[in-house]
Amino acid sequence: xxxxxxKCPNCLGPLAFDPDSQTFSCEYCLGSFTKAEIEASHIHTxxxxxxxxxxxAALNATAEAAEMLLxxxxxxxxxxxxxxxxxxxxxxxxxxxxxxxxxxxxxxxPARIIxxxxxxxxxxxxxxxxxxxxxxxxKSFFSKKQAELISGVYFPYWINDVDxxxxxxxxxxxxxxxxxxxxEYTRTKTYRLxxxxxxxxxxxxxxxxxxxxxxxxxxxxxxxxxxxxxxEMPYLSGFVAKRRDIEAEQLQDEVERKIHDxxxxxxxxxxxxxxxxxxxxxxxQIKNLTWDYTLLPVWVLTYRGADGKLxxxxxxxQTGQLAGKxxxxxxxxxxxxxxxFALTFILGVLIGGVL
Amino acid sequence: MRKLWxxxxxxxxxLALFAxxxxxxxxxxxxxxxxxxxxxxxxxxxxxDAEELCPGYSFFVLTTDDTQGMSAREYADEYYDVxxxxxxxxxxxxxxxxxxIYLCTTADAEAIFGSGDIxxxxxxxxxxISRGDYAGCAIAYAESASAIIHAESNxxxxxxxxxxxxDYNDYYQPQPQNPIARFIHNLTGQKLLIAFGVAAAxxxxxxxxxxxSYKSVNHSGSEYPLSSRSDLQLTEQSDTLVGNVVxxxxxxxxxxxxxxxxGHHVSxxxxxxxxxxxxx
Numbered sequence: 001x002x003x004x005x006x007k008c009p010n011c012l013g014p015l016a017f018d019p020d021s022q023t024f025s026c027e028y029c030l031g032s033f034t035k036a037e038i039e040a041s042h043i044h045t046x047x048x049x050x051x052x053x054x055x056x057a058a059l060n061a062t063a064e065a066a067e068m069l070l071x072x073x074x075x076x077x078x079x080x081x082x083x084x085x086x087x088x089x090x091x092x093x094x095x096x097x098x099x100x101x102x103x104x105x106x107x108x109x110p111a112r113i114i115x116x117x118x119x120x121x122x123x124x125x126x127x128x129x130x131x132x133x134x135x136x137x138x139k140s141f142f143s144k145k146q147a148e149l150i151s152g153v154y155f156p157y158w159i160n161d162v163d164x165x166x167x168x169x170x171x172x173x174x175x176x177x178x179x180x181x182x183x184e185y186t187r188t189k190t191y192r193l194x195x196x197x198x199x200x201x202x203x204x205x206x207x208x209x210x211x212x213x214x215x216x217x218x219x220x221x222x223x224x225x226x227x228x229x230x231x232e233m234p235y236l237s238g239f240v241a242k243r244r245d246i247e248a249e250q251l252q253d254e255v256e257r258k259i260h261d262x263x264x265x266x267x268x269x270x271x272x273x274x275x276x277x278x279x280x281x282x283x284x285q286i287k288n289l290t291w292d293y294t295l296l297p298v299w300v301l302t303y304r305g306a307d308g309k310l311x312x313x314x315x316x317x318q319t320g321q322l323a324g325k326x327x328x329x330x331x332x333x334x335x336x337x338x339x340x341f342a343l344t345f346i347l348g349v350l351i352g353g354v355l
Numbered sequence: 356m357r358k359l360w361x362x363x364x365x366x367x368x369x370l371a372l373f374a375x376x377x378x379x380x381x382x383x384x385x386x387x388x389x390x391x392x393x394x395x396x397x398x399x400x401x402x403x404d405a406e407e408l409c410p411g412y413s414f415f416v417l418t419t420d421d422t423q424g425m426s427a428r429e430y431a432d433e434y435y436d437v438x439x440x441x442x443x444x445x446x447x448x449x450x451x452x453x454x455x456i457y458l459c460t461t462a463d464a465e466a467i468f469g470s471g472d473i474x475x476x477x478x479x480x481x482x483x484i485s486r487g488d489y490a491g492c493a494i495a496y497a498e499s500a501s502a503i504i505h506a507e508s509n510x511x512x513x514x515x516x517x518x519x520x521x522d523y524n525d526y527y528q529p530q531p532q533n534p535i536a537r538f539i540h541n542l543t544g545q546k547l548l549i550a551f552g553v554a555a556a557x558x559x560x561x562x563x564x565x566x567x568s569y570k571s572v573n574h575s576g577s578e579y580p581l582s583s584r585s586d587l588q589l590t591e592q593s594d595t596l597v598g599n600v601v602x603x604x605x606x607x608x609x610x611x612x613x614x615x616x617x618g619h620h621v622s623x624x625x626x627x628x629x630x631x632x633x634x635x
Contacts, residue, residue, distance in 0.1 A: 136565055167591065182606045190598030196591035202584040219572045222580050262579070266587045274594070326569045333562055341558035348550025353538040 002101040005074040006042045006237050009033065014075070014096045015041075016238025019116040019317070024234060027095075035234055042234075073098065085209060088154070088241035097237040108243055109293075110231040112159075114223055116152055116239065116297040116317045123299040123315050124150055130322050136336075138329040140306040149302045152317060154236060154295040155217060156244035158251055160204040163288040166263040167196030170279035172271065191274065195267045204258055206251050208244035208293070213312060219323035220316040223296050227318050231295065241295060248291045260284055382406075383493075387418040387451045394490035401494040405501035412464060412504055413444030416493045422452045427632050431459040432622035441626050445504075447480070447496040448632075449489060456480055456492065457632035458500070465619065465629035467507045473618065473631040476500050484635050 006015040006024070013028030015038055024033045069082050076094035087103035090096065104110065118126070127150075131137055170193040177186050203225045207217055229235070260282065268279050297317025302310055305327055313324030382402035383395055390398060398416055405414040415438075422430040431448040443463035449456055458476050460468045468476075479499040483491030618631045 134569065136569065165590075172594065179606070182608055183603050184606055185601055185603045187601045188598065189596060192593075192595045192597045194591055194593045194595075195589060197587050197589035199588075200586045202586075204579060204584075215572055218578055221578045225584075258579070262581055262585065265581060266585060270587065270589060270592070271594075323572050325572060328566055328569050333565060337558045337562040340561050341554045343554075344557045345550050345554035348553055349542065349547065352546035352550055353542045355541070 003071050003074055004042050004099040004101055004233060005096050006038050006234055007075075009037065009041045014094075014237075015234075016097055017115060017235050018238075019119040019122075022115065022117075024237065035232065038234060069100065071098075071100070085211075085242045085245050086240065087243040088236035088239060090238070090240070097239075099233050099236050099241070101233075103243045104233060104236075104241075110156070110295045111292045112228045113154065113231045113235050113295040114227040114297055114318050115229060115235045117227065118297075118299065118315070118317050118320055120150060120152065120299075122320070123152075123301070123317075126315060126320050126322060127301055127303075127313060131326065134326055136329050136333050137326050138306060138332075141327055141329075150299060152239040152297060152299050154239055154241040155212075155298050156208040156242055157294045157296050158206045158208045158244070158246075158248055158255075159292045159294045160201070160206070160255055161288075161290045161292075162199075162201040162204065162259055162286060164199050164201075164259065164263065165196070165285040165287060166199055166267060166282045167194070168264065168267045168279050168282035169194050170268075170271070170277060172274035172277045174275045193271060193277070193279070195270050195279075197267075197270075199263055199266060201259065201262060204255060204262075205296075206255060208246045208251070209242055210245055213314075216312060216314045216323055217298060220298060220314045220319075220321045223316065223318050228294070236295075239297070244293065255289075256284075256286075259286065382414060383416045385416075385418050387420040387449065389418050389449060389451070389489040390493075391490075398490055398493045398497070401497040405497045408501045409504040409508065411443055412501075413439060413442065414497055414500065415444070415446045416449070416496065417446060418449040418451070418489070420451050422450055427453045427455040427457040428459070428620075428630065429623070431457050431630070432626075432628050433624070435459050435461060435628070436622055436624040436626050445500050447493060447500070449484070449492065450632075453634075455632045455634050456484060458496065458630050460629040461626070464504065465627060467504055468629050470618065470631065472503050473629070475503065477631060477633045481633055481635060 007013070008015050008026035008029060008031060010031050011026060011029040013026045015024050015026055015033070017023075018025040018032070021032060024035065024038050025031065026033075070079060071082070072078070073080055073091040073094060073096060075096040076091065078091060078093040080089075080091060080093075080098075082089060082100070085103075086100070087108075088097070088099045091098055131141070172191040172193055174189040174191075175186065176189075177184065179185070205221055205223065207214055263284055264279065264282050267282055268277070271277050271279070299315040299317050301313040301315065301324075303313065304310055307327065309327075311324065311327070313322065315322050380395060380399040383390070383399050385395060402414045402416065406412065415435075417431065417434055419430065425433065427448055427450040430450065431446055434448075435444075435446045439461070441462055444461055445464050445468075446459040446461075447456070448459065456477065458468075458473055458480075460473075476496055476499045479495040480492045483489075483495055619627065619629050621627050
């Protein structure tokens with residue numbers, strides 16, 4: 001399959017998509033170019049595929065050995081191996097940005113992409129600002145040198161637009177209590193409810209890659225659909241891109257469940273003016289369901305803490321939303337908890353002595 | 356002969372004069388004019404019997420047409436305070452202005468009469484007065500109240516919070532004058548324990564919530580913003596009334612005005628009384 005790489009028209013240096021300016025910049029001569037200008041300057045070579053199991057084993061490959069790809073970097077000719085799902089990467093030796101055309105073409109051609117809007121420096125800064133704002137993170141945890149690896153990854157998603165008809169029945173109860181003289185009256189009104197209508201859901205987002213921390217990557221959603229662009233390969237330059245390994249059929253059940261839950265919530269919210277409302281499960285008739293294969297930008301950051309453990313963080317490459325687990329400085333927390341205890345106790349004693 | 360006639364006439368006149376004050380009875384003041392002469396005598400006799408049964412306690416019946424804006428309780432308390440002050444006894448008021456019968460108890464009688472006892476007296480007195488028999492009502496008070504006091508004095512046991520003849524000042528612990536000493540005096544062991552418990556709970560909740568928020572993946576929004584990415588066009592919308600039921604219950608009335616436990620209160624003159632009333 002073909003391996004693409006984009007070169008600077010001026011100095012033949014590696015070109016990368018710059019999130020700050022949303023154009024393509026050369027890392028050597030600092031020139032800035034539009035997509036049209038660089039279209040002509042890509043080079044490509046043919047990639048060799050490993051089919052021999054023995055060779056795969058020799059390379060210490062995983063179960064996806066059959067799909068392991070050995071290719072030659074178009075710039076420096078070094079042999080580089082990628083795993084089954086990588087569709088774009090950077091050559092480890094010469095730092096050129098590579099796109100694997102075969103993994104982005106045909107049925108694997110993404111329809112849309114949201115280009116990175118947050119640059120690497122911004123991502124790192126956001127991460128450090130977030131950690132700093134948490135007062136119980138051990139002081140030794142965060143130091144700029146500890147950011148082991150931050151890489152911008154385009155993750156693959158299946159995105160749905162749905163048109164459906166949903167209907168649900170329910171009951172509502174209104175209770176009214178009043179007094180006349182020494183008698184207390186209670187009026188209970190019961191209603192039978194019915195709600196039905198046409199619903200349109202836009203951009204239901206489903207991660208289409210296994211082998212990653214789904215919870216972490218999903219936690220940085222939502223993405224803003226306004227940033228969607230038709231897919232073009234140059235956007236990937238400078239970043240890692242992953243090809244999907246979950247097909248639409250495998251996600252059908254999960255999507256239907258989401259549709260069901262969202263429809264129930266919408267129908268429930270359309271009921272107003274009653275005390276207690278309970279709706280039955282809705283009947284859902286899907287009239288139209290589209291699947292768009294889309295690449296969305298996520299900064300993935302690994303951090304080695306002072307305790308030696310590796311911590312993972314995800315940062316939305318468009319909105320900057322951060323997700324991850326932080327360690328807790330037990331000593332500082334205990335001390336603060338003790339302070340809270342002492343303050344509350346003193347307050348209680350003061351109130352008790354005065355009352 | 357002439358002197359004998361003059362003497363006997365004088366005697367008759369004096370007898371008549373002394374007989375007249377028989378209407379001003381020692382235990383009855385019928386300002387509302389509810390009793391006839393003979394009825395008043397009967398009531399007086401019943402009260403004398405009561406005082407004989409319960410030595411050291413006064414019994415009195417008061418009726419009025421106009422409480423001058425006071426409640427039955429205030430009127431009864433005021434009369435008692437002015438007449439006897441703080442001394443053991445009971446007063447029964449038939450208040451035609453507020454249409455209420457009221458029993459006022461003081462000192463040892465206040466201690467003896469619990470709210471159940473007061474209800475017993477009011478129950479006994481309510482029957483006659485609901486039939487318009489005011490004298491019968493007063494006599495019922497005399498009989499029931501004296502029976503209760505007599506039973507209490509003879510039983511040897513006292514359900515009263517304080518023994519008869521107590522002096523309030525013996526049991527009242529004045530607060531220390533010094534504000535710091537008063538502060539420490541106010542701080543019981545129980546209060547310290549509660550303060551400790553609450554402080555521990557608050558600190559524990561703080562620590563636990565901090566740890567859980569750090570250890571969980573930071574979900575600061577929802578994965579799918581439903582309201583901005585959805586659109587609902589209702590084709591059917593119906594709320595049909597299928598049931599309309601009204602139930603009712605009678606709220607039990609508390610006939611004891613002045614709170615439970617015998618209606619203990621302090622009158623405007625600063626004297627403690629018990630008691631209770633009932634509208635008729």
